[in-house]
Amino acid sequence: MKTLHRLLLGLVIAFCLGPLGFSQTPTAPAATPAPAPAAAPKAISEADLANAPVPTPDARTKGDADGSQTGTASDITVSDAKKGITIGDLANQVGQNKIAINFVWTLITGFLVMFMQLGFALLETGLARAKNANHTMMMNLVVYGVGILAYWLIGFSIQMGGVGAIANLGGTPPLNAEHVITLFGKPFGLFGQHGLFLMHKGTYDVGVMVLFLFQMVFMDTGATIPTGAAAERWKFSAFIVTSFLFAAFTYPLFANWAWGGGWLSNLGANFGLGKGYVDFAGSGVVHAVGGLSALAIAMILGPRIGKFTRNGRPQAILAHDIVIVLTGCLILAFGWFGFNPGSTLGASGNGGLRIGSIAVNTMLASATGLLAAMLYMWIVYRKPDASMTGNGFLAGLVAITAPCAFVNPVGAVLIGLLAGVLVCISVSFVERVLKIDDPVGAVSVHGVCGIWGVISVGLFADGKSNYGGSWNGVNGSVTGLFYGDASQLVAQLLGVATLVGFVFVMSFVFGFVIDLLVGQRVSAKSELQGLDLPEMGAVAYPEFELKAEM
């Protein structure tokens, strides 16, 4: 037996050390071939193109099972059939391929963002009570149609009418008229002027159409945020007017200042503040604008009946379907892979290959946001609350939206982690201290964590990104405080001050006027009955027995 053990031990040692010894055995250096004399680069000639091997028509009729005969020189569009392929034809085809890649990328990611509407609809409807399910779902559907119309009529023009050349989409030259005033001796872009109805001043253009679709679904993501905070008590007609104003004016104005060539984006060029206000995919532009509008509307509406006791103590009003809440969260996370990587507006050229890094950062921040919120709830309230875990998931995504293109994976993990904790603290603060009823936590997830995302660019941007050598007209990479540029943080904070001090006020004034004119809140009787019958004329679940509150 002992011999057998020794034999086995010897075999194991030999097995372990064998490769080591082998790897350490000096080997004769491989004979390195002498470097060939550098040949002068040979310019491609028209003759080379004429002689490019192409499949014969005969061969093509037999089918191309292995794919080797499809997509060859014979597929290049020629300008003159008599001449055959020229270098000019080839160059044009390369250019068109680049723009085609970018168009397809931007459109498909835009379709993913559109799919997020479903995520919001499920999330908000699940968190509402069953007696309001039809009403909540309808708000999420109708905001899409109202938003598209308002944005097509005027919103897109205000936001992007003066954006200028977007190289990734072929230049978008018709969008070249920004209304500019002079303030503090510098030009301040306020709103765009071209693009009304997508017909005005040459904007019936292929590149403009792609940009419109992508920007429209972003705007609609913002527009659907207030429906959550105002759920279960918002008059349907007031909701429609509010959504129209949001899509036509509130969102486009701030989006112009940040993305459309407006004054915030030029803080770097005009005032030496970093690369200007930087918000890659919209923590501020989409989420904080939506979250602050939600705050304004929730304040005006007041809390649902039964949310607070007479001494102001908050009461839990339970979600009616946590399954669709979490399904909605996962759909949103899937759509976010369109939201963030798609904001490059292309995969080819100008740093488009960072899409992988952007997608991974998005994924990492969502994971840490989710885990942080779950652990926070588990430690503080003894249970890993499902809806707050979902909110932490979204908080991480919201926060990474602005910095995703400028931070490294460690930065993304930290940003998501802090967002997950922040959203739990904020939900509690909004409810217990501010006494504001926000049934889905929209103010905290989108408003507070959106602002955190904007600030985090000014802290964590690592200066390693390169999107065509400059950002907002300032050479170099976006660099935050932790990597040596404190002025970027100031630009970000000025963006936050604009969101809190201007965008909130604009939303509040719109909401206040609508309240005076048509009333924002349903009657107490409708609210107690549930909004499905009095507002929509039908309940969502006719077979359920719903109990009205007394």
Next chain:
Amino acid sequence: MLILIGILVTLLGFLISLFSLTLSSSVGGRFALVVVGLCVSLFGIIGLLNKQYIKNAIWKKG
């Protein structure tokens, strides 16, 4: 009336932040002014506007 004051104070905060661009040329000075502006805006929202709405909240009416 208090709502109007709340709106004006919130806007004032934004203007303080905006004017940091001309009132100071140093990064630290601008940072300080922007933070002051933010605090003023938050006071306008939380301390004035929200307080006014809470005063007439539905749960206080019984």
